[in-house]
Amino acid sequence: MTNPGDYLFHPEYGAGLGKKVGDSVNVNEWKALILGQMLLEDSVATTPEPTVTLTLIDMGVSCSIQYTDAVSGTPATLSFDVTR
Structure with a gap:
């Protein structure tokens, strides 16, 4: 949900989903944004690749x-809603 520019010391951080609130949902675009951000996180393993379900x-x-x-190799799940 973090938008690029929200963090003063890391202005490039964030997928920008917060800016999408109220827009028409483009499922493929949103999945790509989320997956791209997840793969930038040091705490997220790249193999197996994260699975994003919208x-x-x-x-x-x-x-x-x-x-x-x-770090641990443990599977994890993150869930949230993006609402208008």
Whole structure:
């Protein structure tokens, strides 16, 4: 949900989903944004690649990300909703 420019000392950080609130949902674009950001995180293993699932919900999108912790090798899930 972090937008680029939100963090003063890391202006390039963020996928920019917060700016998408209220826009039409382009599932492929959103998945690419989320996956791209996840792969930049040191704590996320690149193999296996994270899996991003988007589901349309009333007034928004529900997002579920399955990934592997890079340090422990433990599978993890991150879920959140992007609503208008």
